[in-house]
Amino acid sequence: MFRVLLLHKDFPGQFRPLALSLLADPRVEVRGLGQREEWRLPGLTPQLYRDMPAVAAGTHPYLLSAADHVIRGQCALRDAVGMAQQGYRPDLIIGHCGFGDTLYLKDLWPDVPLVGYFEFYYHSRGADVGFDPLFPVTLDDLARVRTLNVVNLLGLEAVDLGVCPTEWQRSLHPAAFRDRLQVMHEGIDTDLACPGPVPALALPDGTVLTQGDEVVTYVARDLEPYRGFHVFMRALPEILRRRPRARVAVAGGDGVSYGPPPAGGGSWREHLLGEVGPALDSSRVHFLGPVDHGRFLDLMRLSSVHVYLTYPFVLSWSMLEAMACGALLVASDTPPVAEVVRDGVNGLLFPFFDTGMLASRVVEALGRGAALAPLRQKAREMVRARFDARTQAVPAWRQALARFGCPAPAGI
Template identity: 30%
Template sequence: MRHFADQTAIAMPSLIYLAWGRPQRPRANLIQTLHTVEALDELGAQVRLCLPPLPRGFDLAGFLAGMGIRRPLDLRACPSLHRRWGGWPFALLHRGELRRADVVYTRVPQLSRVLARFGIAHWLEIHDTEPLAQAGRLAPLIALAAAGRIRGFVTVSAAGREALLAAGAAAGQVAVLPNGVDLTAFGSVPPLGVQDFAAPRALYVGRISRDRGLGLFERIAAAGTPVTLVGPRDHDPAPGSEGLRVEPAVAHARVPECYRPAQLALMPYQTDLAHATSISPIKLFEAMAAGRLVIASDLAPIRELVQDGVNGLLVAADDATAWNAAIARVRADPAWALAMAEQGRRSVEAFSWRARAQRLLALTTPQRVAGSVFGSSS
């Protein structure tokens, strides 16, 4: 880890990223945060990532390597950012530093409200518009943006942006920055051939739960397609589920290896998933970058990347018969399946983490990045 004070000579934006993700219990939000911060650092931005405290003896270097992070980061584990305190001690202790930063950025609505109370203008990335709206927390955030206390909102999907606009956010204060993928890591997965789709094997990597399609996985496996699930389990498969293999979670850096024996990547997000209306799944970008054919739930945010029959297949979220019919179409026309998988790989070439970091800097510090490397292509 490098220290923020050592970088004062760098004439690039100083950006403080506040997160609540815990390395001891990593989830997709921390994967996104770490890779975005690493890409910002690679571009030359002066960036510090602040996280809650770590357990004594925690192997942070090993954790970062397991997450696929290759650069040393200015990462601070801050006791005052412990979730139990709600962010108040951190904002109080560091308010001077936060006010001096060119950019303060977070994806935690609770921290956003605290920052606003201390008069610290910042950017808020929102992923879960529907839960916030249902809890009555979205309107107050939009009011803070109208008052200038939140500089702007970032969503990871156009569907999320539309939800914010429908709730009253000003169009000029909402930008879309989709998630990204490590193109180098996932591009190293060996390509497939036509013959591979004659008897395809399916894979899902991620949290295993009913609202992420566990019931569909059981039905697909029962119909004769071998399915492997890799990830932490919220729910167990039904007893006697034939053809369904469940493996424990692996370090994120090892996920590309999981795709080697598979041809199909299943993404059966269910409509009752809390963030189904504004999702931008990292695993979707990763599967496409690995050259695997994506079969996904036909949800508005998924359609922003997947075109049915062009670079993947879209199926009604809860219709097991339709999912098995889609796989049958793959078996019947392997050449078509391979063409879609290859088009999927091309479709995500513009979604590197570096490209996302470039867009983030261009959005939050346009006067600092004009004419610099941030204006170049990824």
């Protein structure tokens, strides 16, 4: 039996499709470690870190993230030592290297291959930091951002194989380490995320949307600038003025996943409504709050036009799932998006900060919906060809893991 130890702070995180494949293989035994369980996997209950201490008060501001990751790495090591004392030794370790979970496992098991997932290497210029003039960057910010890579660099030195989900994310890592980084996305379930009929969708305010309505959608984990929420909101008055039948469905929380909150307090939704509210027909803008995955997919199937924006940062699963559902995508022309979306082929692009162009592209998409139907089809075809979990991503992962002795399914 080949033993795989899988680690992720929010278990299983990006490893869900791979974990399901490994669990279905009778030749493989999978164990999991993590801080919390995000998804329940049939046949696997991860061991969760106990009594993880908080970062000490007075820690240098540059080191707050690193200290949190070191503490998580110590928790993972402590639990791994307990497993080793009971006779357990994995044949392969797979983990996310950005949160500290894998930091010290090579010290316990130096001869066990380690495959690490590297999501984002921070840069003080040329990526997310300094991209938005809304947030001027100080020298102190640049020094802090440089320090954020401490855990990434320790991980890059330790792994036998590193994995990045996209070419652009790989390109952010230092050239000296890129040879050990392979591009493999974790995969999208395109059998689940697919076009299809949607029954009438009742919104919290009592409005009922159908596939015959003109619906503009926007979705993010949290409504914040990193995902272009401010740009989207500033474009809405013009979109609604030019399309008097259009309704807008916005899904996402009022917290902050990335970047700072508004300087004056409150949420970015409240802040932007205060800015554009007088020019906005609020009866046609519906804030849904966070939605579950099934409701998100129904929104994408119902959507007439789906708007997605992101800083030069991690590409969202939601964009790929929207494309897999056959959504007509209007998206920011930023590097992670441009690696996937070809303007006029499988979506429509616009410069991130150009609210006028965003409005015009949405209006164009609404007005030419039938003529642009081939873009919907091409979007789904591209996601299936490059990102489908069952036929593309998981086979690529299993083939890569076979280098370390992990049994591969027949035909790989």
